Amino acid sequence: MQGLLGEKRREAVLRNLRTDEGTLSQDYLAAARSVLRELVAVPDLVQSLPLSRRPGCYARNLLAGDDEVSVWAMVWGEDSATSIHDHHCSCCFGVLSGTVTETWYRAIDATRAVPTGEQRREAGYVACMLPSGPNIHRMRNFGPGDAISIHIYGFDHRLHASSIETEYTAVSEWSLPPQPVRESALHVGG
Numbered sequence: 119m120q121g122l123l124g125e126k127r128r129e130a131v132l133r134n135l136r137t138d139e140g141t142l143s144q145d146y147l148a149a150a151r152s153v154l155r156e157l158v159a160v161p162d163l164v165q166s167l168p169l170s171r172r173p174g175c176y177a178r179n180l181l182a183g184d185d186e187v188s189v190w191a192m193v194w195g196e197d198s199a200t201s202i203h204d205h206h207c208s209c210c211f212g213v214l215s216g217t218v219t220e221t222w223y224r225a226i227d228a229t230r231a232v233p234t235g236e237q238r239r240e241a242g243y244v245a246c247m248l249p250s251g252p253n254i255h256r257m258r259n260f261g262p263g264d265a266i267s268i269h270i271y272g273f274d275h276r277l278h279a280s281s282i283e284t285e286y287t288a289v290s291e292w293s294l295p296p297q298p299v300r301e302s303a304l305h306v307g308g
């Protein structure tokens with residue numbers, strides 16, 4: 119068991135994330151949501167830790183981890199961004215401070231994706247997703263200043279370098295060849 123959180127809190131976080139159903143279950147997502155809500159409610163707890171920062175990039179700080187889950191504090195330097203990616207494991211996050219902009223995508227093939235929506239995630243926001251659901255996204259910090267978010271992943275940090283399964287290149291819907299119009303669509307309102 120490793121991480122920046124104090125031993126007692128680290129054990130409590132990992133204990134609260136343990137479910138009989140494993141990290142691909144709704145029980146686990148509910149547990150992760152509850153842990154995230156508790157952590158983002160007391161931002162000083164994580165902000166007082168010796169978090170590493172990388173200007174213009176995001177820095178990952180392991181808060182707690184065992185053989186099933188890992189909990190990270192991401193410090194987002196101004197103008198930092200992830201790639202467009204999906205996940206090989208459950209991915210849950212909460213915003214502790216600042217604003218993180220999340221853009222969602224839909225894959226059109228194995229390497230390309232089109233944007234489908236974008237939201238500003240403010241401090242206190244919590245989201246949880248399974249790898250089997252729609253989960254292609256990109257996160258950015260447009261500033262001003264750093265943002266910090268907490269991420270809980272269903273992977274052993276000693277076995278995987280990250281939660282990323284596949285990285286995509288963004289393409290505009292307008293650059294795609296036109297789709298054939300379905301016969302039924304020609305008669306809508308007809």
Ligand SMILES: [Fe+2]
Nearest residue numbers: 203205209255
């Ligand atoms: Fe992600």
